[in-house]
Amino acid sequence: MAGILISLVLLTFMAVTAFYVLRLRHLFSVVMLTGVFSLLSAALFTNLDAVDVAFTEAAVGGGISTVLMLGTLALTRRREKVPETLSIGPLIIALVTGAALVYGTLDMPRFGDPNAPALKHVVPEYIEGTANDVSMPNIVTAVLASYRGYDTLGETAVIFTAGIGVLLLLVWRREEDEEDEDGEKEDRA
Amino acid sequence: MIQDILAHYNYWIIMVLMMIGIYIVASRGNLIKKIVGLNIFQTSVFMLYITMGKVEGGTAPILTGKPEVFSNPLPHVLILTAIVVGVATTALGLALVVRIREAYDTIEEDEVRDQDNATVAEEMSRAAR
Known part of the structure; x- marks a missing residue:
């Protein structure tokens, strides 16, 4: 019974966090709230006996994705534009x-x-x-690494592909872009 | 009645979280906000799976030698994989956002569309001439 109550409280907190993610326009706060959301879900996973998942979610979901998003914010901008109307279509x-x-x-x-x-x-x-x-x-480890080892290999292939994609997008730029960027930098200087 | 509600309360809150996520993705024009919404949706799906694996009076699926009831370990394995893949796709999405910002100097969807439309209109008028 105590377990059920704990998960109800955690889920209610998460609903409030998600609502504020929807409402807030300042992207820095939104990203921090995403980290809070991940951490709350990690607590919920522990409560539901999924300790391995909780560990991964806290480290990867709460840590790495928040850092990635903060890095993106540093490269883009902090404020969301206020939309003119409430969107009915998505609500429906x-x-x-x-x-x-x-x-x-x-x-x-x-x-x-x-x-x-x-x-x-x-x-x-x-x-x-x-x-x-x-x-x-x-x-969990036995199934992941032994019974379903080939699936985990496939997962690694997916992550490798995503990593190559990120590298292609951010590091290997087309030469014209490089020239543009250099031009911009010189202008700024 | 209370028992019935408690038996499904977890599922329903998770559905509410999912729908907040999908609403953020569909209604917000800011690309970072869209990715945040996608993350919320994704985490809710994880919670749905883990909730289905919970067994009353069960413990974490780690063998201690004593006879115990374990929660279902298979959703845990699936979701472990999904979390890591999810972060990889988030990283790819964020890299795309950075590139869009470099190309268009904005991360708002409608401004990107306006710029595209302006470019097309310009090219068409040039072709007409």
């Missing part, structure tokens, strides 16, 4: 999608149900197999 899209998703949750097993169908299929095999095949205490 969000409300309709949200209603459909809530309707979908009505069929889902209740929170914490030990008889949920997702727990009955391959999960017991993985839990038993970890002790016998992999002899590794952490089941």
Whole structure:
């Protein structure tokens, strides 16, 4: 019961944070609130027994993405332009999608149900197999690196591709751009 | 009644968070704000998966030798992968924002569109002449 109450409080905090991300126009505050959001979700993951996920979210989601966004802010600008009107179209899209998703949750097993169908299929095999095949205490690590090792290799390929993309975008510029930039710098100087 | 609400409250708040994220992506013209919205949406999806893996009275899926009930470890593995890939895509998006700012000197979507339209109109009038 205490666990449920903790997650309710954390989720409510997160809803408030997300609302202020929507409302605030100063991008620095928005980015800091994103960090707060990630940290709160890491706390929620710990509460829901996903300690590995909480660790990754706190380090990567809360740390690295916030730093990346602050770096981008330093290279761009801090203030968001105030839009002229409230946008009706996106609001309708969000409300309709949200209603459909809530309707979908009505069929889902209740929170914490030990008889949920997702727990009955391959999960017991993985839990038993970890002790016998992999002899590794952490089941998440065993599945990630051993049972699903090829998927993790694929993930690494995705990250490598994204890293190459970032390098291509930011480091290898076309020569004309370089000349323009040099011109600008000289103008400023 | 209270039990029914508590049984689904997590899911519903997560849906609200997702919809705030999707609304930010769709309605805000600022490109950094869009990426922040995408991040919120993404984190909400992670929370949805982890919530589905929780088992009442379960513990973190680490073997201690004692008989225990574990929460479902498979969503944890999936989401672990998704978080890291998510940061990689965020980095790519932010790099694109930096390049757009260099090319157009703005990160507002409508200003980028206006500049594009102005360029096209200019080229067309030049072609007509």
